[in-house]
Amino acid sequence: MVLKVDVKSIVLEADELKIRKDKGKPVNIKICDLIGCQSCDEQSNSLSSLFVTPPNIVIRYIAKGQNYKWTAETVEVMGSKEECEALKNEINKKLGQEKERPKKLAVFINPIGGSQNSVSVYSKVITPLFKAANISCDVMVSERPKHMIDLVSGFDTASVDGLVVVGGDGTLLEILNCLLTRVQKEAGLDYDQPTCKLKPLEVPIGIIPTGTGNGAASGLYGNKDVVTAVLHIIKGQTNYNNAQAIYSGGKLVSFSGGVCVAYGLFSDIIYHTDRNRWLKRARYVVVPINVLLFKRQRQFTAKVTLFPMEQNTDSKDGDTEAAGREEAAATEGIEAEFSSNLIGVASFGIDFLSAATDSKLDFVKAAQSGRQKDGFCLFINKHTSRTKFLTHFFQLMTLSRSAFEKDFLSTHSVHGYKVKVLSHDESPQANSEEAEINKMLDVDGELIEIVDEEYEVWNHMSIIKFYTCW
CATH class of the missing domain: 3.40.50.10330 (Probable inorganic polyphosphate/atp-NAD kinase; domain 1)
Incomplete structure (x- = not known):
């Protein structure tokens, strides 16, 4: 909805723009929530200008709604050209003083x-x-x-x-x-x-x-x-986010933007989805359902070495990150799992373990929590019945706490982990599709090839600066 006002109804203060309306409550807009102010295009040749007085300037501002959704609202300002231009210049002068704003x-x-x-x-x-x-x-x-x-x-x-x-x-x-x-x-x-x-x-x-x-x-x-x-x-406004770094064959093979690093079932789904592009967008629904309902879930045995996240490590200071990691790697207490009948190993940048509730997950709070910690959450899926896993999979869509409370799901808070696949329940032939899949790791929806079915993932604190007010 466009708000039409006279320039005399607007008061520009140090930190706020106030608009008095003939009816209803006044509109108060923080300077930091203004988008900009511009002169209107000349409308002298427009037929509508014969019947409606065109505005001299237009003010755009941010309105904040539910579920973190923002909209760009418009205020059309009418009045004398001199007063409108003076107001426009003052607004844009204030916005020019906002040092964080990109130009x-x-x-x-x-x-x-x-x-x-x-x-x-x-x-x-x-x-x-x-x-x-x-x-x-x-x-x-x-x-x-x-x-x-x-x-x-x-x-x-x-x-x-x-x-x-x-x-x-x-x-x-x-x-x-x-x-x-x-x-x-x-x-x-x-x-x-x-x-x-x-x-x-x-x-x-x-x-x-x-x-x-x-x-x-x-x-x-x-x-x-x-x-x-x-x-x-x-x-x-900006905030620094952590990043997971993935290593294989003695080299850094990829970073993750914090979405997901996964081996097994989830990388299988990405593999088959990518090879059915002829389905276009429908492949993102059709292929996962086909894999979950009709394809055999491949199982494997792996040594999973965990580097648990230290308690009370919430901090914005990452200066001791590498030193702490080296110390952890050199001490006892590192948990090593030799697990059979696995179908997937996946880690996530979002702090699901502490943020998940019985209601809808708040992504902003989960992300804020995660970026303060030198770690992330790791899930290890063991084989279970197709019915139980499908229930779990669809619960993951809501990201409720019940999705993570399963006897076939092992959850951990770590700042690093290593995976070495030891064997598969069925040995694929060389150069077969199955052999190719076994080498693939899903990183944020993209497939990365790993060496000798072995990789490790480590958290790096505060290395990506994102535009976000949260």
Whole structure:
């Protein structure tokens, strides 16, 4: 709904814009929640201007609703041109003093992710909001698989205030891997060593969720709403998130943006989903159901070594992270499980174990809790009946506490773990599809090949700076 007011009804104070209305309560808008103020286009040739007095300026601001959803609202201001221009200049002067707000952004768009409408969404929804906030953008659109890596690798991040990813978790993963690896190389760090304390990214990143999987956006903004994500970026506030780093064959093979690192059933689902692209978006429903209902669940035996998260380790200071990890690795008390009849091992950046309740999970609170801890949650699934597992799987969709309280599910809070697959219930033939699947690890919805079916995952605190007010 557009609010139409006279310029004389607006009072601009130090921290607030107050709008008096003829009827109803006044509207009070915090300066930090203003998007911008612009002059209206000339409408002298418009037929409507003969009957309706056009506004002189338009004020856009952020309204905050339920479930963390934000909207961009409009105030049309009429009155003398001089008073309106003076008000516009004062508003934009105050917004210019907001040091956190970005003035120039680099936007990386994946045009084929999700509903394949990212370019259209950017043009129709995102661009007008950035324009209203006086933010200029360098826009790059990927044209082929892995093209995003080339675009990011050749981009000078120092030339902008921040980066914006228009896509999903897979697009974010490509960009994070490229940027984080580049930063470590430039710093001369031996980043292939899990005990190496990594250098954080200095450039902030915003995610506008237009992909298939948008788990990272849910943790940052509380939902998967495009407008909400854009408004968080406009406000410019940032928070550092942790990242899981995955190592195999003596090398760093990938980072995770905090969504999921999984071996077994979940990587199987991703594998088969990726190979049924002819189903388009329907494959994300059809393939998982087919795997869960009709395919045999492969079982394996593995040695899972856990590095438990220390109690009372909530801290924003990651300076002792590497030293503590080395100490833990050198002491007794590391729990090693030789487990048979496993169907999956999965870790998550969101702190499900402490945040899950019998009601709907609050992603924002879970993400806030997780980023304060030198650790994450690890789930080890053992084989059970298909009926029990299906019940568990669909409970995971609601992320209620009951989903994690199963006798076939072992849960742990760790800051690192190692997995060595020892054997499978059926030995696949060389070069078969089954043999290929056994080498695959799911990282945020993307498949990564591991060496000798062995890998390890470690937490690195506060190394990714995201645009988020939460």
